[in-house]
Amino acid sequence: MNIKKYLRPLNIDEAYGLLQSKNAVIIGGGAFLNLGNREVETAIDLSKLNLNFIEEKNGEFLIGAMTTLRKLETSSFAKENFDGVITKTLSCIMGVQLRNTATIGGSVYGRYGFSDIITTFLALDAEVELCNGGKMSLEKFLEEKIDRDILLKISIKKDNRKAAYINMRNSSADFSLINVAVAMKDNRFRICVGARPKRAKVAYEAMSFINSSEVNEETALRAGEIASTTLQFGGDIRASAEYRKELCKALVKRAIMEVIQ
Ligand SMILES: Cc1cc2nc3c(=O)[nH]c(=O)nc-3n(C[C@H](O)[C@H](O)[C@H](O)COP(=O)(O)OP(=O)(O)OC[C@H]3O[C@@H](n4cnc5c(N)ncnc54)[C@H](O)[C@@H]3O)c2cc1C
Incomplete structure (x- = not known):
């Protein structure tokens, strides 16, 4: 550059x-x-704009855009909430040196298909706050065509969700070839699949099935099968679409079981 x-x-x-x-x-x-x-x-x-913070306010956790991945990963907030899923997700990304440099703002605004943390934030129903676009759900932000704006912070409701994150990589220093995050609040699941290899998506049909079923190994696997057939998957140098679909079934099942255990 x-x-x-x-x-x-x-x-x-x-x-x-x-x-x-x-x-x-x-x-x-x-x-x-x-x-x-x-x-x-x-x-x-943006380093002089006081956007490097993690705080709790009015029942929400707020993460400033200039917070590094490592600061968030090692924060008591990330370790002690949502079953430590944020720490678990971030610790998969490359090495500490990169995580000490890369920011939450760049990671979310970049809307990278391979992103690990976007999948987890999506399962936690996070919101983004933009300088011009204001506050909106991360889900909407991922779908909208937004240009030339500044991401100021991420907010996550302090709602004691249980959550799990699982990814599959060819090697630890590579991108995820698929990743899954599942969260549960009031016995209702939210299932998200990323690195398809496109941007993470909410698996609504799979959620609708599991939310109306008794949850066990069989229904968790069925939810994985539904996610694998209703979401779109593609192939790239890391994996074929078919391989990703197969992994999706198993990873969704495992993440659901992890959340209920
Ligand atoms: C070698 C390498 C390996 C990686 N591996 C992984 C991985 O395995 N998993 C994973 O999830 N991620 C991975 N990443 C991505 C990384 O985690 C960050 O998401 C990425 O570096 C972007 O963060 P950054 O702070 O460096 O952003 P920058 O490089 O500074 O910016 C990225 C983009 O976001 C824009 N931007 C930055 N901040 C803001 C803001 N506040 N508002 C608006 N726009 C903004 C910039 O203009 C630019 O377009 C990897 C990155 C590298 C370099």
Whole structure:
């Protein structure tokens, strides 16, 4: 990446204004951007905007966009809530060095199909807050065409959901070839499948089945089968669509069983 101007605005309005200029880009941790050879006119570093925080307010957990993956992974919030699913998810991503650099903002705004944390946030029914677009569910954010906005924070309701995250990788330093997160609140499941290899999706038909069944190994597997036939899967260098479908059945079953145990 070649940067002509590197700026650290002191308030969000200034950052948003700069982002509207030609060929401007937000820099989070810069880990992913750094892989490309893009010519950037204005790089906007958000590090002076007080977006590096994890806090609890009005029954919600708030995670600032500039919080690194490692800070979140090792936080007492991530370890002590939702069965530690956030810590478990983040600890799968590359090495500590990368997790000390990459941010939650870059990870969510990037909407990467391979993302591990998006799948887990989706199962936890997280919301995003954007500078211009305001607050919306992560699910909607993943589907909307949003451009030139700034992600400020993620919020997750403090609702004591139980949750589990499972992924399959060819090697520990590779991307997930499929990942599954399941959460349960008031005996109702939310099942999400990511790295299909497209963006994570909520498996509504599988949820509707399991939420109207007695939960056991057999029905958990059936929910996995429904997810594998109702969601779309594709092939890439990591795995074929057929392989992903097969894995989806087993991973959904395992994640449901983990949540109820
Ligand atoms: C070698 C490598 C391996 C990886 N492996 C995995 C993996 O296995 N699993 C996984 O889930 N992830 C993986 N990642 C992705 C990583 O976890 C981060 O998601 C990624 O680096 C983006 O975070 P960042 O802070 O570096 O963002 P940046 O590189 O700074 O930015 C990424 C994109 O988001 C935009 N952006 C950043 N912050 C904001 C914001 N607050 N508002 C609006 N736009 C913003 C940038 O303009 C850019 O388009 C990997 C990354 C690398 C470099």
